[in-house]
Every structure is written in C-alpha cells, then in structure tokens.
Amino acid sequence: MQHEALKLDSDHGNGSYGTAAFEARPIIGNAREKLLDIKGIKKYFPVKNTIGVTKKYVKAVDDVTFHLYEGETYGLVGESGCGKSTLGRTILRLTDPTDGEVFFGGTDIFKLSNSEFRKQRQNLQMVFQDPYSSLNPRKRIGDSIAEPMVIHNIGTSQERMERVFDILEKVGLHADTYYRFPHEFSGGQRQRIGLARALVVNPKLVICDEPVSALDVSIQSQIINLLEDLQEEFGLTYLFVAHDLSVVRHISDRIGVMYLGKMVEEAETDELFANPLHPYTKALLSSIPHPNPKIKQEKIILKGEIPSPINPPSGCNFHTRCPLATDICKQAVPKRVEKRPGHFVACHLAE
Amino acid sequence: MGDHLLEVNNLKTHFRTERGKVTAVDGISFHVDRGEVLAIVGESGCGKSVTAQSILRLFEEKGVTSYDGEINFEGKNLLKISDSEMRKIRGNDISMIFQDPLSSLNPVFTIGDQIMEPIMLHQKLSKKEAYERAIEMLKLIGIPAPEQRVHEYPHQISGGMRQRVMIAIALACQPKLLIADEPTTALDVTIQSQILELIDSLRQKLDMGIMLITHDLGVVAQHCTRVAVMYLGEVVEEGDVESLFENPLHPYTQGLISSIPQLFGNRNKKLSIIKGMVPSLNEIPKGCRFAPRCPFADAKCMNEKPELETLDHNKRIKCWHHQTIKGAVSNAT
Amino acid sequence: MEVAVEKRRELSDFRRDINRERRRLFVRRFFSNKLTVTGSVIILLTLLVTLLGPLLSSYTPYEMVVTSRLKAPSADHLFGTDNLGRDLFARVVYGARASMGVGLSVAIITSVLGMIIGLYSAYYKVLDHVLMRICDGLMAFPAILLAIALMAALGTKIDNVIIALAAVFTPYVARVVRSAALVVREQTYIEAMKAQGASSMRIIWGHIAPNTLSPLIVYSTFIFADAIIIEAGLSFLGVGVPAPDPSWGNILFDGKLVIFNAWWMTFFPGVAIILSVLGLNLFGDGLRDLLDPHTNHAKK
Numbered sequence: 001m002q003h004e005a006l007k008l009d010s011d012h013g014n015g016s017y018g019t020a021a022f023e024a025r026p027i028i029g030n031a032r033e034k035l036l037d038i039k040g041i042k043k044y045f046p047v048k049n050t051i052g053v054t055k056k057y058v059k060a061v062d063d064v065t066f067h068l069y070e071g072e073t074y075g076l077v078g079e080s081g082c083g084k085s086t087l088g089r090t091i092l093r094l095t096d097p098t099d100g101e102v103f104f105g106g107t108d109i110f111k112l113s114n115s116e117f118r119k120q121r122q123n124l125q126m127v128f129q130d131p132y133s134s135l136n137p138r139k140r141i142g143d144s145i146a147e148p149m150v151i152h153n154i155g156t157s158q159e160r161m162e163r164v165f166d167i168l169e170k171v172g173l174h175a176d177t178y179y180r181f182p183h184e185f186s187g188g189q190r191q192r193i194g195l196a197r198a199l200v201v202n203p204k205l206v207i208c209d210e211p212v213s214a215l216d217v218s219i220q221s222q223i224i225n226l227l228e229d230l231q232e233e234f235g236l237t238y239l240f241v242a243h244d245l246s247v248v249r250h251i252s253d254r255i256g257v258m259y260l261g262k263m264v265e266e267a268e269t270d271e272l273f274a275n276p277l278h279p280y281t282k283a284l285l286s287s288i289p290h291p292n293p294k295i296k297q298e299k300i301i302l303k304g305e306i307p308s309p310i311n312p313p314s315g316c317n318f319h320t321r322c323p324l325a326t327d328i329c330k331q332a333v334p335k336r337v338e339k340r341p342g343h344f345v346a347c348h349l350a351e
Numbered sequence: 352m353g354d355h356l357l358e359v360n361n362l363k364t365h366f367r368t369e370r371g372k373v374t375a376v377d378g379i380s381f382h383v384d385r386g387e388v389l390a391i392v393g394e395s396g397c398g399k400s401v402t403a404q405s406i407l408r409l410f411e412e413k414g415v416t417s418y419d420g421e422i423n424f425e426g427k428n429l430l431k432i433s434d435s436e437m438r439k440i441r442g443n444d445i446s447m448i449f450q451d452p453l454s455s456l457n458p459v460f461t462i463g464d465q466i467m468e469p470i471m472l473h474q475k476l477s478k479k480e481a482y483e484r485a486i487e488m489l490k491l492i493g494i495p496a497p498e499q500r501v502h503e504y505p506h507q508i509s510g511g512m513r514q515r516v517m518i519a520i521a522l523a524c525q526p527k528l529l530i531a532d533e534p535t536t537a538l539d540v541t542i543q544s545q546i547l548e549l550i551d552s553l554r555q556k557l558d559m560g561i562m563l564i565t566h567d568l569g570v571v572a573q574h575c576t577r578v579a580v581m582y583l584g585e586v587v588e589e590g591d592v593e594s595l596f597e598n599p600l601h602p603y604t605q606g607l608i609s610s611i612p613q614l615f616g617n618r619n620k621k622l623s624i625i626k627g628m629v630p631s632l633n634e635i636p637k638g639c640r641f642a643p644r645c646p647f648a649d650a651k652c653m654n655e656k657p658e659l660e661t662l663d664h665n666k667r668i669k670c671w672h673h674q675t676i677k678g679a680v681s682n683a684t
Numbered sequence: 685m686e687v688a689v690e691k692r693r694e695l696s697d698f699r700r701d702i703n704r705e706r707r708r709l710f711v712r713r714f715f716s717n718k719l720t721v722t723g724s725v726i727i728l729l730t731l732l733v734t735l736l737g738p739l740l741s742s743y744t745p746y747e748m749v750v751t752s753r754l755k756a757p758s759a760d761h762l763f764g765t766d767n768l769g770r771d772l773f774a775r776v777v778y779g780a781r782a783s784m785g786v787g788l789s790v791a792i793i794t795s796v797l798g799m800i801i802g803l804y805s806a807y808y809k810v811l812d813h814v815l816m817r818i819c820d821g822l823m824a825f826p827a828i829l830l831a832i833a834l835m836a837a838l839g840t841k842i843d844n845v846i847i848a849l850a851a852v853f854t855p856y857v858a859r860v861v862r863s864a865a866l867v868v869r870e871q872t873y874i875e876a877m878k879a880q881g882a883s884s885m886r887i888i889w890g891h892i893a894p895n896t897l898s899p900l901i902v903y904s905t906f907i908f909a910d911a912i913i914i915e916a917g918l919s920f921l922g923v924g925v926p927a928p929d930p931s932w933g934n935i936l937f938d939g940k941l942v943i944f945n946a947w948w949m950t951f952f953p954g955v956a957i958i959l960s961v962l963g964l965n966l967f968g969d970g971l972r973d974l975l976d977p978h979t980n981h982a983k984k
Contacts, residue, residue, distance in 0.1 A: 079539035079540065079541060079542075080510075080539055092879055094875060094878055094879055117881075118881035119881075121879065121880055121881040122880075122881075125879070126876065126879045128872045128875070128876060129872075130872050133871045133872040133873065134871075134872040134873050134876055135873055136871075136873045136891055136894075136895070137895065138894040138895055138897075139891075139894075144873075147877070147880065147882075148880045151877075151880050151881055151882050151883075151886070152880075152881070175691070175695055176695065176698045176702070178695070179695075179698065179699045179702050179703075180702065186628055186629075188628060189628075194876075197876070216394035216395055216566065216629075217394065217566060217568070217607055217610055217611055218394060218606060218607060218610055218624065218625040218628075219394075219628060220610070221610035221611070221612075221622040221623070221624045221625075222624045222625075222626075224612070224622055225621055225622055225624060228621070243539065243540070245540070245614070246569075246611065246612040246613065246614050247612050249612065249613075249614060249618055250612035250613070250618050250622065251612075269618070270618075273614075283541060284540060284541065285614075287540045287541050287543065287544035288540055288569060288614060289543075289544070289547070289567065289569030289570045289572065289573040289574070290569055290572060290573060290614060291568040291569045291571075291572045291596070291608065291611055292572055292596060293572040293573070293592045293593045293596050293597075294593065294596075294597070296573075297573065299544055299548070301541075301544055301545055301548060302541045302545075305509045305511055305512065305542070306509075306539075
C-alpha cells in the first residue's frame with residue numbers, strides 16, 4: 001500500500017495523485033469516529049533539590065481527558081506554562097508519560113514498546129512552532145522532507161524524490177526548493193516546509209504546536225488557509241495547540257481550554273464562544289483586544305499571575321485569581337461535568 | 352507646526368552591510384503629541400523597530416549607520432545634538448520599553464538598583480531619595496510588597512512582573528515620551544491586558560506621549576489614538592484609529608485588517624490573504640513598494656513611486672489608486 | 685511522461701546552477717577574508733617545502749662534514765651548518781616533515797576521537813558523566829607535562845609522539861564537540877526527527893554531527909598549531925623525535941649550546957616554528973569567521 005501511495009500517477013504526469021493514493025477518510029458529519037481517545041493523561045517533571053533527591057513535581061499535565069474525532073480540528077488553548085505543548089509532546093511520547101492511556105486505532109499507544117510505537121509514528125506527525133530551528137541548517141530541503149520516508153523505509157530513492165516534489169507543490173512551494181538550504185527561506189516558507197515534512201508519510205493525525213504564532217499577520221493567514229486546504233484534501237485530523245484565541249476559533253471544530261495543567265472547559269467552538277462557563281474562559285475571551293475601535297470591551301482583568309505549577313493551589317487551581325472564588329473552591333477539586341451536550345466544564349460554580 | 356512633542360521629518364536610516372548600503376527606514380514623517388498614543392504597525396522587516404531606535408540614536412556605530420532628515424523633540428533636532436546631550440535625553444525625557452523583558456534586565460543587579468540607576472543618573476537625587484522614588488514607582492505599577500521586591504533579582508520574578516519593572520524603569524524619570532517596542536508580545540493575553548491598562552492609566556496621570564510599536568491590530572484598535580502603517584521602510588497610511596479601521600484606504604492596510612481571524616461573526620469563511628511576502632531590503636520594487644503584492648496594481652504602480660498625500664482629517668496615504676480602491680472594497684463587502 | 689522528463693532536466697540544470705553559485709560565493713568570501721588568505725598562503729608554502737624538501741637541497745640532513753662545522757650562512761650553505769657540520773637548510777627542511785607530520789596526524793586523530801567522544805557524551809547522560817570525568821582528569825595536567833610523562837612511558841619515537849599528543853589533546857577537542865552538540869541537541873529539528881522515530885544512530889551522525897563540524901574544523905587547526913609547538917618542546921627536551929632525525933625542536937636543542945657564536949642554529953628553526961604556527965592560527969581565525977552562521981549571509 002505504501003508503495004502504491006508513492007507512485008507517480010503517470011496519466012497525470014504533472015505530479016498529481018490518483019485517488020487511490022490517499023485513502024478517502026470520513027470527514028466530520030459522517031460517523032463521528034474517535035481517532036484518538038485520551039484518558040487521564042499525566043506528565044509530572046521531577047524537581048531535584050541540590051543533592052539530587054526528588055521531592056517535588058512540576059505537574060505540567062495533570063489528569064487530562066478528551067478525544068479527537070476523525071477529520072476534525074481540536075483546538076487546545078491556554079497561556080504559557082499551562083501544559084498545552086507538553087500535552088501534545090506527551091501524546092507523541094516525545095517525553096515519557098507519567099500516567100494515562102491514549103487509544104489510537106484501538107490500541108493504547110502508551111503501552112506499546114518503543115519499536116512497536118516507531119511503526120505508528122508515521123500516522124502521528126507534528127508541526128513545530130519555531131520555523132527557524134525546526135529544519136536542519138546543513139541539510140537540503142529535499143533531504144529534510146524525504147527523511148521521514150527514509151526512516152520508515154518507504155519507497156525507493158527515486159520514488160521518494162517524486163513524492164517530495166509532489167508534496168512541495170501541495171504546500172505551495174516551487175520545485176527548486178528541493179535543492180536549497182533552510183537559511184534561504186522566510187518563516188512562512190519554512191513553516192510550509194515543516195508541513196510538507198509532516199505530510200509526506202500520509203499521517204492520520206497532525207499535532208500543530210503553535211504553527212502560526214511566530215509568523216507575521218499576512219503570512220499567518222496564508223498558512224491557516226493552507227492548513228485548511230490540506231485537511232480537506234487529505235482528510236487530516238488536527239490537534240491545534242495555540243494561545244491565540246482568534247486563530248483557534250477560526251480553525252477549530254472543538255476547543256479545550258487549559259489552565260495550569262488541567263483542562264477547565266471543553267466545547268464546540270461556537271458554543272464555547274457564545275456560552276463560556278468557566279470564569280477563566282470568560283476572562284480569557286474578554287482580554288483579547290478587539291480589532292475594532294468602536295467596540296469598547298468590558299474586560300475582566302484577572303488579578304495576579306499564573307501560580308507556579310510546582311506548588312499548584314489547593315482545590316480548584318484557578319481560585320487564587322478567580323473573581324468568583326468561594327470556600328469550596330479552595331478545598332475541593334472540581335470534577336469535569338457535561339453541562340450541556342458536548343460542553344464540559346470543571347468548575348464548582350458553573351451553571 | 353512646532354508644537355508637537357516629537358516631530359519626525361523625512362527620516363532615513365541607512366546601514367552598511369556586506370552586500371552594500373541598505374536603507375531600513377526610507378523618508379518617513381510623523382509626529383506624536385502629549386497625551387496621545389501613536390501606533391506604528393507593520394510586519395517584521397518593515398522598519399518599525401529601526402524607527403524607534405533611530406529616535407534614541409541607539410545605532411551609533413560610525414561608518415555602519417547613517418541618518419538623514421530631522422527628529423525634532425521639543426525644538427531640538429536629535430540628529431544634530433552631541434552624544435552627551437543625547438545621553439541626557441535617553442531615559443530621562445524619552446524612555447523605551449523593549450519586547451523581551453528578560454534580556455532587557457541585567458541579571459546581576461536587583462530590581463531596586465535598576466530602577467534607581469536612571470533616577471540617580473538624570474535627576475541627581477541622593478541614594479535615599481532614589482530608593483524612595485523606586486518604591487513609589489513599584490507601587491505605581493501595581494507590584495505588591497514593593498519594600499521586598501526592590502531587593503529581588505530579575506530571575507526571581509515572573510515575565511509579566513519583569514515587564515512591569517521595565518515600565519517602572521522607563522517611567523522612573525517621568526519621561527515626556529515613552530517608546531514601547533512590542534511591550535506585550537512576549538506576554539500572555541491576561542497579563543497583556545493588565546500591562547496595557549497600566550500604560551493607559553499612567554499616560555493619563557503623567558500626560559506622556561506614547562509611541563507604541565506593535566503588529567497586533569487588536570491592541571492598536573483598543574489602546575491607541577492614531578496609527579501609522581509601515582511597509583518596507585515607508586509609512587503607507589496614517590490616520591485616526593477609528594477612520595483607519597473603519598475605512599482603510601491603502602490596500603496593504605486593508606489586507607492586514609481582513610487577514611486576521613475574527614472573534615465574532617462567521618468563522619467558516621476563508622481568510623483573505625496578502626499574496627507573496629515582504630521583499631528583502633536589497634530588492635526594493637521600483638515603483639510603489641507594495642505593488643508586487645497588491646491586488647489592484649497596474650503598470651503605473653509598478654513603475655512610478657507614489658507620494659504621501661494628505662487628505663482631510665489628518666489622514667495621509669501613499670497609493671496611486673486610493674480613490675478607486677475605496678469604492679471597490681465597499682462594493683465587495 | 686515527456687513533461688516529467690523535461691521537468692527533471694530543468695531541475696537538474698537548476699541544481700547545477702545553484703551548486704555553482706554556492707561555490708562561487710564561498711570562494712569570494714574566502715578570498716575577501718585577509719586572514720584566511722594570508723594563513724593559507726603560509727601553510728601552503730610550508731607544506732610545499734615539506735613535500736619538496738629533498739629537491740630543494742643538494743645535501744642530506746645526516747651527512748656530517750667535520751671540516752665545515754658551524755659555518756655561517758653562505759651561498760653554499762643557505763642556512764649555514766651545525767655543530768656536526770650538517771647542512772642546516774636540509775635539516776630544517778627535513779625537520780618540517782617531522783613537525784608538520786606530527787601536527788597533521790595529531791589534528792586528524794584528535795578530531796576523529798574527539799568527535800566520537802563529544803557526540804556520544806552529549807547524547808547519553810550517563811556516558812557523559814564517565815567520559816567527561818576522564819577528560820577532566822587528563823586536562824588537569826599541563827599539556828607539556830602529560831606529554832613528557834607519556835613519552836617517558838612509551839619511549840622516544842616519532843609514532844609515540846603522535847600517540848602522546850593525541851592523548852593530550854583529545855579531551856580538549858571532545859569538550860568543544862560536546863558543547864556544540866549540546867546546543868544542537870536542543871534544536872527543534874532533533875525533536876522532529878525523534879517524532880519520526882529516527883534511531884539514535886541517525887540522529888547523532890546524520891543530524892548532530894554535521895552541525896558540529898565547523899567548530900571542530902576551526903579548533904583542529906589550532907590543535908595542529910599547538911601540536912607543532914609541543915612536539916618542538918618535546919624534541920628540545922630530548923623526549924621527542926630522537927637524534928639523528930631532524931626536527932625543529934632538536935635543532936633548537938643543538939643550537940642552544942652555541943647560541944652566542946652560531947645564531948643561525950636557533951634563528952632558522954625558530955622562524956620555521958613561528959611561521960607555521962602563525963599561519964595555522966591565522967587560517968583558523970579566518971575560518972571561524974567564514975563558517976560562522978551569523979556572518980554568513982548567503983545570497984537569496
């Protein structure tokens with residue numbers, strides 16, 4: 001099948017694919033099949049004191065549960081240090097998970113051995129935030145993009161080259177990119193290259209870790225449109241990690257909001273923006289400056305700073321900054337409750 | 352004329368590089384008044400940070416940097432005065448806040464020391480008076496327990512706190528003009544809104560002029576009074592915030608505004624884009640600099656340079672076709 | 685099908701052009717840098733003399749003529765003769781073989797060993813602790829003392845000089861490679877390769893190693909120069925290249941005894957050492973500028 005997928009369809013000749021090349025995958029609306037089911041995922045980083053004894057942990061991701069439907073875009077938002085990037089990296093086992101289960105195609109990928117999981121990696125790809133450090137400066141772009149196929153033993157070198165030319169065209173880059181080096185490209189072009197490298201092995205899921213936050217506004221919209229086009233063409237599922245709510249709103253079908261390692265709210269995009277239930281989500285939404293000077297916003301200015309994840313506050317960890325906090329918030333950890341269909345929130349006070 | 356706090360006339364900043372002379376800022380003019388916030392907007396490489404640093408003459412390397420034009424600050428041309436006079440103005444009359452709060456603070460000195468330094472340097476106050484002033488500044492910017500904080504080092508406080516300290520340092524001598532170069536870009540939104548509110552209230556209290564450099568149009572819309580849009584070293588459009596957002600005339604401004612994803616309204620619409628990317632300063636287009644990326648460009652745009660025209664309501668625009676384009680856009684939307 | 689062939693031909697033309705352009709740019713940058721040009725001219729001359737030595741001199745370095753001892757430089761003996769009546773020019777030229785040979789071999793051996801040690805200790809934490817403590821131990825001795833001790837243990841022989849100097853300098857090279865590799869290891873493209881399931885072998889040799897090459901090459905030119913100096917020092921002290929084979933160091937030793945009546949015996953080998961070391965250091969400094977990515981603005 002893999003070889004099949006790589007063959008250049010000679011009838012077209014100009015480098016486009018036959019329909020067999022990519023398996024058609026159900027897009028939203030069809031059977032809402034879970035592609036990735038994440039249950040109770042935890043990632044604690046040990047903090048060593050001066051003599052090297054571990055006593056404390058940074059709870060970067062603390063008991064997060066959610067799932068991704070096939071073909072959808074799931075936006076993960078939160079401020080820096082809330083654990084959203086760590087969550088993405090933990091799912092891909094770039095850092096060893098502390099606890100939890102992640103089901104992909106019926107198997108718990110956290111239970112697979114390293115060599116078994118290596119075979120799954122081509123289905124689970126990642127696009128990184130920093131377009132400047134995500135490409136090896138000493139490798140030609142073509143070699144960088146072809147490398148995932150080399151690692152997974154796909155095709156002959158000739159087939160790989162054809163495939164790279166093809167994918168370059170798909171992400172909107174000229175064929176001569178193949179022979180150039182990363183320093184010759186701007187941030188936006190490098191992000192296209194990063195995307196090409198992720199898509200070259202026909203993945204099912206792409207984790208996009210802040211893929212546009214390092215880019216200029218006009219380039220950002222080009223990349224967002226490209227992400228959407230590619231999703232439609234290849235039936236991709238995205239886990240879109242970002243801090244920019246307007247971007248996340250634009251691209252996501254569902255959104256999860258994280259605060260200090262926990263997921264505080266999850267809902268479909270329109271529902272979340274229309275009826276935010278968690279006070280943190282409300283504050284977050286109100287503090288984005290609106291690009292229309294006529295609309296004067298009523299801001300909920302949160303007091304204080306994000307607490308350290310080494311010693312997170314007791315009970316609901318948002319209570320130190322929450323304008324509504326009561327005694328129960330300081331004592332009990334709120335449970336994740338489905339308040340409306342598909343709208344989950346972890347707050348004692350949400351109605 | 353002449354009663355503006357800061358008036359920049361036809362400023363050009365040149366750098367000599369390995370591949371010849373490059374003009375990063377090419378003939379820009381604008382002014383800032385007391386109590387107002389001028390936003391300088393543009394993408395990376397448009398010369399907005401170079402403009403800010405030129406005002407304080409932060410590029411001083413002889414033979415590498417050269418300036419043309421005038422920068423009038425309270426009647427003095429900053430490009431003509433001596434280095435020692437310039438040093439008296441820096442940090443005293445004109446202050447600057449930088450983007451990265453961690454690398455702009457010296458890690459080996461306490462926060463107090465760093466706030467006191469400009470006060471002692473410029474206002475010739477004693478150490479004790481400067482210390483009291485530092486505490487006062489920390490209170491002003493809303494840092495709890497300032498008596499303890501003055502003795503802490505930059506690494507002991509969070510990013511938002513550091514940016515507050517940078518603001519305290521910048522405001523310690525009660526400057527008349529504050530230049531803020533992307534002051535909140537490195538911060539989270541909830542912290543960003545705290546900082547911007549703070550700058551806003553301090554502006555009213557101290558009656559400063561502020562030059563805010565940013566790429567975030569939301570920040571511009573909510574916190575500024577006037578805007579200058581820069582593209583490739585030139586100001587392409589300038590005007591009041593409201594008229595600029597409501598009725599952008601330059602195709603670049605239009606492109607910028609319509610390419611940001613919306614927080615309200617239909618989200619399933621494709622984002623409009625500005626095609627291509629900003630050319631390098633070595634390959635500046637011959638005619639209008641935006642022409643190669645402009646959807647309205649014709650032969651005239653490609654070959655002839657437009658001038659910055661002044662329209663009514665202090666609006667200025669650099670485009671051959673702004674009148675026809677205006678119609679085209681209002682029809683399209 | 686025709687179209688594809690056409691396209692490929694176009695691209696291979698493009699590839700050729702781009703490579704040519706890249707070479708042209710490098711050559712231009714190389715020649716615009718005075719340090720590298722001066723350094724490489726000196727080194728090339730020294731190497732030329734080393735290789736062509738026998739053709740340049742009508743004397744051999746071993747032939748003793750008792751009647752013409754300590755003759756001042758003349759047309760017959762360009763550099764004069766030494767205390768045993770040997771032609772000094774021939775001895776300095778042949779001595780270059782020992783000095784440059786030792787320098788080059790040491791530079792190559794330490795680069796290879798240092799790279800392996802540096803890369804693996806940067807990648808594996810446990811290995812790092814072990815290897816770097818060994819390096820620290822070796823680096824605690826002054827280079828020349830360690831070299832003397834090793835030579836005393838191994839016996840005076842030119843091969844042993846190389847072994848001793850390689851042992852002395854490898855820890856320094858390993859340190860340089862390790863610190864470069866530690867920076868590279870944290871780059872996102874390494875994480876991207878891990879996310880693809882690349883083996884450690886591929887990451888270390890395919891991705892980290894090429895990015896540590898430029899500091900390594902620069903540093904190895906300095907090692908080359910240092911090795912020449914230490915070799916001269918060892919030979920001067922009598923634990924380096926054994927007599928009667930000439931080396932700049934042992935010519936200096938012979939000259940030391942007659943320094944007041946035969947200046948040429950210390951002057952010429954001294955100048956040879958200075959020139960070759962200076963040439964290498966200039967070349968290294970220039971190379972550092974040339975390979976530094978911050979000054980490397982390739983044309984778009």
